[in-house]
Amino acid sequence: MGLFKTIGIVGGIAGTLLSASVAFAESNDSAITATTTRNVKVETAREKNKVKIETAREEARTKIETSREEAKTRMETKREEAKQKMETAREEAKSRIEAKREEAKQRLADIRDKTKQKLAEKLANQFEELNKKWTDNFIKQLDHYGAVLLKIQERSDIASTNGKDVTAVSASIKSANTAIDSARTAVVAQASKTYTLDTSSVTTSTATTTSRGQDELIKGLRTQFQSLHKALFNDLKALRDGTMKDARSAVQSALQTLSKIPKVDDDSDSTDDSAQ
């Protein structure tokens, strides 16, 4: 009897298990079908969303890239123009002062003291060289400001793509570009200036072969050099503290305006936020 009961129980469990597996197999099929349908729907929606994000991102990227390229080309053109103008101005100045330089060379040859002669010859060339050095330096500085401004423009474009109001930044960038252009023009004008010793005004009451004549010659040359020194450094400092400083301030101002935009350094596109 006990054996029959055991067989009955085991048979019952086995039957239940078998029937349950069949029942679950059916329900599994329907559940799998439902899950697959749901997954397909989710996947389709996700794909659509992905395409939408990619398109928006691509458009924004193209816009930024175009803007960047335009600004870069504009900057390169201005740089090249300024370089060309400066070279032309220097060449013109060189031919203009050639005669003057030759005269000065002959006048400096009258100095008997070889040390002072060498120093005077050095000074005669030094002012021209210093002008070249500093005008080149200012142009490089302006190129640097231009590159910084380009970065500001890029960041502004990103902010604009993210839906931020960049009107004030655009105006600041425009002002900065104008300031840089003005400074370039001023630097080119400075490069065209000449600082050559004018020996026609260096006169002596006696022959330079005499000691008194030598003193008068040295004194006259010193005065001339001091005048040149004053003129050159006044011009260069005026440039540094004037248009050059204005250009820097304008770039600084553009950066400050940019920094005032909330979350301006947030690189994620607004399209990402809306999609996720």
Next chain:
Amino acid sequence: MENQPIEQTTVETPQQAYVPTTGQTVEQGSSAKVWYIVGAVAVIVLLALWYVYFTQTPSVNTETSTATTQTTPAVETQTTQLTGGNTTSDISADLNQTDSSVGLDADSAATSNDLQGL
């Protein structure tokens, strides 16, 4: 007369023994049914758990892999945008680079000294 008690005993004894045995069989049968139902329910619950576990796991995996795929371009995009170093702090650092025009005063002083030697 002597046989009567024996017959009575003989007849009564099987009747008394039979009734309790039938009751025990019925009780044991219903107990087995309960255990059968409990076992069946346990099996069904186990199967249900198995079904839930094995059907949900691949779905989770799919979501994870999709999430990874979505994250990768976002990271790439960020990396691409950040390589320029054009955050406001980067730009500020660029602008605050040493201003070489401060050397102008030094050049002026040096030339002035040369002039003193003349």
